[in-house]
Amino acid sequence: MRKEVPLIITFLAGAFFIADYFVPHTGFSHIAETINGWTIIVITFAYVLGVANVTRVNLDYIQRKGKDTPYKIILLICLLFMMTVGIVWGIAEGTIFDWFFINIYVPMQSMMFALLAFYIASAAFRAFRIRSTQAALLAITAVLVMIGRVPIGEAIWKDFSNFAEWIMNVPQLAGKRAILIGAALGAISTGLKVIVGLERTHLGAD
């Protein structure tokens, strides 16, 4: 019973939403929209699970007095503080919640994003080390595309930018689309397996 009920619900929901793609009937779409609304409500309630998990995991750590205890305490205080100010004074523009979000959270998020530049540099350095024929091809192509996209490229050869565009639009795009087609078929196959109950690893072994 523990497996049958989820399997039946999955099948009904999956079949219904596949049908929704093909059925433009207003009544049918109305039902689909309502079910999507339910999904949003369920997802919202899942945040309670998230907060409970963060609290439980970090409180356990604090009780065990691990070496990162001070950080865990700060995390829980921040969580409680932001929740309280958000619930009491709201989250609209100009509120305390908004001030902390804009002045503390957004700069930290930007800092993490900015780190990408350094990571790209170190990753590119490793990628362009020529150790094999494929690596040589990759490095040469990358250099050609880079030169084609800066003014010096056109100074060397007036069609350099067109050549770089050709690399991007023909061989690169062909490879990308091949991966996309494979991935799309894999997604359809996985979806079908889950809907008809062939794939039930997530429900446990038979």
Add this chain to the structure above:
Amino acid sequence: MRTLSKTKIWSLVCILVLISLGLAIAQEPAPAQTQSTSDSRWFDDNRWNVFLTLVIIFFLIIYFIEKAKKGKNLFVRRIAGLDAIEEAVGRATEMGKPILYVPGIDDMNNIQTVASMIILGNVARTVAQYDTPLIVPIRLPFVLPVAEESVKQGYMAAGRPEAFQKDNIRFISDEQFAYAAGINGIMLRERPAANLFLGSFFAESLVLAETGFSTGAIQVAGTANIHQLPFFVVACDYTLIGEELFAASAYLSREPKLLGALKGSDYAKGIILAALILGAILISFNVEWFKDWFFVE
């Protein structure tokens, strides 16, 4: 027989619930704007092509599943990235360090996350046999109970339910870079010996993979988000490219029915390839109807 009747009863209950809710909803007066644009058609004529393509793909998949059920041996090529998962688990066990499994940053409505949860169940089963901690950081709370259940079932399937540690399935934050920072913290503090990044990733992919690389962990990544693949290829030891992520479950479990489905989608790919070649030939001779047939409004 008893299970079958229970299934039938529950199917009936589910159908009745859906129908009654549907009828109740349909009887509600629709808003004024929707009434003016109401549609009474039960099939969108512009989507016949998608419908037929889906029917062909479904037929192929079901045909090969039936073939596999009859005991037909189906060949699946070696996928190095998936073979490496067991190697990574073994290495982590030898070093006495945990394994980090990152299921991507998308919700359960993304099929990549579903595929990732399926792989997580298989990984948990392997990990349970080796008695190595498995850390699973989660970005979206809706994924949390699914991940908990997948890991728990993996441990149960391995016969070691007592080894399952609920606290290792950790909700970090639903903000993309806060989540990435949280995982980086786990990698730098707990030093996992193996990092598995399998699911849907975006701009945080390189941040995670490069940090993992700097810790010296063996890294296996897999995603169908093509813009992130180059980052994983550069920074990880093994990368599952696109469809390989979806093939993982069949490959790891070797279950005939799942291998059959894999074979079916391979044949569907063959048909698409033939259609592409035919389309290229026809368009070269200015025959456009074939190309137009694939157009979806």
